[in-house]
Amino acid sequence: MASNNLPGITGPAGTDLPVLKPYVLSGGTYDEMFLVRWLASIPPQFILLMLLAWPTLALAQTASHGMGDAFAALWRWIPFLTFQGFVFNVVISVFSMLIGTFAGAALGLGQISQNNWLRRLSWGVTQLFRNAPWLVILFIVLLAFPFEIEIFGLVIPVPAWMKAVIGLSLPIMANISEIVRGAVMSVPSAQWEAAEALSFSRTQTLWQIILPQCFKRMIPPWMNWYAILTMATPLCSLLGVGEIITFSRQAMEAENNRPELLVPFFGYALVLFFAYCYPIARITIALEKRFAVKL
Amino acid sequence: MTGFEAFFVQLAEDFPRWNFIWLYDEKQAGRILSGLWMTVKLSFACVLFSLVIGIAGAWLQGARNRILRAGVQGYIQFFRNTPPLVQLLFFYFALGQFTPVVTGPDGWTEVPVISAAGWAIISLSFFAGAFNVEIFRAGIEAVPYSTREAAEALGMSRTQTFTNVVFPLALRVSIPALNNNLVNLVKTTTQAFAIAVPELLYESVSVWNDFPSAQNPTMLLLFVVYLGLVGVLVFGMNSWERKMRIPGYGQ
Numbered sequence: 437m438a439s440n441n442l443p444g445i446t447g448p449a450g451t452d453l454p455v456l457k458p459y460v461l462s463g464g465t466y467d468e469m470f471l472v473r474w475l476a477s478i479p480p481q482f483i484l485l486m487l488l489a490w491p492t493l494a495l496a497q498t499a500s501h502g503m504g505d506a507f508a509a510l511w512r513w514i515p516f517l518t519f520q521g522f523v524f525n526v527v528i529s530v531f532s533m534l535i536g537t538f539a540g541a542a543l544g545l546g547q548i549s550q551n552n553w554l555r556r557l558s559w560g561v562t563q564l565f566r567n568a569p570w571l572v573i574l575f576i577v578l579l580a581f582p583f584e585i586e587i588f589g590l591v592i593p594v595p596a597w598m599k600a601v602i603g604l605s606l607p608i609m610a611n612i613s614e615i616v617r618g619a620v621m622s623v624p625s626a627q628w629e630a631a632e633a634l635s636f637s638r639t640q641t642l643w644q645i646i647l648p649q650c651f652k653r654m655i656p657p658w659m660n661w662y663a664i665l666t667m668a669t670p671l672c673s674l675l676g677v678g679e680i681i682t683f684s685r686q687a688m689e690a691e692n693n694r695p696e697l698l699v700p701f702f703g704y705a706l707v708l709f710f711a712y713c714y715p716i717a718r719i720t721i722a723l724e725k726r727f728a729v730k731l
Numbered sequence: 732m733t734g735f736e737a738f739f740v741q742l743a744e745d746f747p748r749w750n751f752i753w754l755y756d757e758k759q760a761g762r763i764l765s766g767l768w769m770t771v772k773l774s775f776a777c778v779l780f781s782l783v784i785g786i787a788g789a790w791l792q793g794a795r796n797r798i799l800r801a802g803v804q805g806y807i808q809f810f811r812n813t814p815p816l817v818q819l820l821f822f823y824f825a826l827g828q829f830t831p832v833v834t835g836p837d838g839w840t841e842v843p844v845i846s847a848a849g850w851a852i853i854s855l856s857f858f859a860g861a862f863n864v865e866i867f868r869a870g871i872e873a874v875p876y877s878t879r880e881a882a883e884a885l886g887m888s889r890t891q892t893f894t895n896v897v898f899p900l901a902l903r904v905s906i907p908a909l910n911n912n913l914v915n916l917v918k919t920t921t922q923a924f925a926i927a928v929p930e931l932l933y934e935s936v937s938v939w940n941d942f943p944s945a946q947n948p949t950m951l952l953l954f955v956v957y958l959g960l961v962g963v964l965v966f967g968m969n970s971w972e973r974k975m976r977i978p979g980y981g982q
Contacts, residue, residue, distance in 0.1 A: 468911075474812060567961040568954055569918040572932060576950045579939070667814065674816075674925060702817075 475717030510700040521680030525669040531601040536608030544616025565610035577603035619650035656724035750944035766934025780856035785863025810861035822854040823926040851923035859916040870901030910968040
């Protein structure tokens, strides 16, 4: 069959004519925003239905032995899990995001610096933390950092969750750095040239012309990374940081580790994470549509 | 003891926090190497199987049978929307209970047919495979329908059209996204730590639990090795992408 040799595919191309029309990739996985896109694509009515189903499920299974007890156990533990566990997840994610944003912004600006060495160094640091597994970074920070810092004779204890904050902020920093670089790169070069023609200095151009335009463009990916970060905080439980998964496990142990506890307890954690990240995802996608570049 | 080894023994004596024990102690070197080998095996097997799953899934998504399409869609939604850590734990602890056991090498203990590493390969491949299906589907959708019609007009069957026309074009479109996903997969293999697969992170942790002085060097090694692994993958994918470039596209 003639299809054994397709020019440009199995053999050398005989022509430079394009084989395909210009393509637009669709599909949730193509960009890094898939998480918020998926979350935002769930219709609110669906969630209301699920919320209605939750207590019904609990009531329906009260009759059968065991499952009702499991939900009763969950009910007893809910205040502890929420206010001792999930609050810590939120605290870890907020502080990590804060540190990661400032460090990442500085690193991103370093990546577009005119100083060759600064640019290369920033690029290297960004690639290092962007490509290292989160778990490895977490392990390194949790074990390598001291458990207390002594400043002028004052001993400040560093609890595990604080180290987790630092560990999670490092990959966030690298990704924010890429967002900053990408946003600056996405501004048409004519803007730079126009600013130069108006005799703006480089610093003035960057701070007064380029960055204000980038700012709103960076908000949706920034929020996407916040959602990813919040979803990643359960990784800390592998290292024994007190957060919702760690406490859920401990609570189940306190309830004699019965297997029917698994669904209610982890289901509750799932519901909490979903309830926290769903509004973020909706707002992110709405903002993305609003700030879309119109050409 | 060679001069190289003597240097690191001396270094460990002078700076107790920088004990590169796996450079002069054969047993520790063996542990690190076996961990590295396990990570490489895990990564390679997962990349391979996830690609196979991706291609097969994308092909099945275009099938005429509605149940088949719904099945693939359900698989994608399930694996894409749960964290890989949860999947690993679920596969290992929940499904692992139902696999048959055989008598171990010592003729006395009972070991399951599928080891922890086996479960890690299965669950991580399915995890990355779900993304690959979507990536390949997006690529297949990018192929104009007229191209497919032309192939049909030439008398090609559905399979022939897929393997000779649609897939080669879709693959080229998919490579950048595939690159992202496979890098992510190599990074996710560290989470096999949770089910005690003796991969690099696991072995490193056990080395520095035995020798706390070796903690810093081992952490450094972890960083370097993962950057190296990801680097090799990215380099390979980029050169592949350049080789497969469609003439007349891009810069």
